[in-house]
Amino acid sequence: MKTTILATISVLTSLCLTSPLVAQTDDPVQRLISTKECAGCDLSGMNLNGLDLGAVNLSGADLSDASLKNTILVGANLRGAILRGANLKQAMLTGADISGADLTYADLTEANLFRAKANELGGTDFTNAIFSNTMMPNGNIRNPKPIVISTPENVIPAESPGKIE
Secondary structure (H helix, E strand, O other): OHHHHHHHHHHHHHHHHHHHHHHHHOOHHHHHHHHOEOOOOEOOOOEOOOOEOOOOEOOOOEOOOOEOOOOEOOOOEOOOOEOOOOEOOOOEOOOOEOOOOEOOOOEOOOOEOOOOEOOOHHHOEOOOOEOOOEEOOOOOOOOOOOOEEEOOOOEEEOOOOOEEO
16 A cells, blocks of 8 residues: 555656656757757747857748847758848858748848858848848849848849948
């Protein structure tokens, strides 16, 4: 009888102690950091400031209104990601794939997009995105459609990559 009671208490105790661990692994940010994989996941409104997310797969992910200030996204796959209203100030996006991403109202102030892959930039929406001292992709953008980046002060054709001030 005592053995049965002790066994029951032992099982219940172990279940109670492991529940918080299961809850922590369900956190999409922790999963993203540990696996570098979060394709199609919902990270909208999340604070990802200053994280090293180099070579992460965020294709099709919802990062609308997320804060990615000073975040390292070198070589990240952001293909088709939703970055509407995202704060990408001083983000390092060198070599990232932003093809087809929605960057409407995103703040790209001092972001580095050097060598970013944007072969399908025509599907990338930069409407009202903020560019100030932003380093843009270097090289050819292969796209049949003309691309225009609109800023509050001016309109800049994206066929001439370079630094936008």
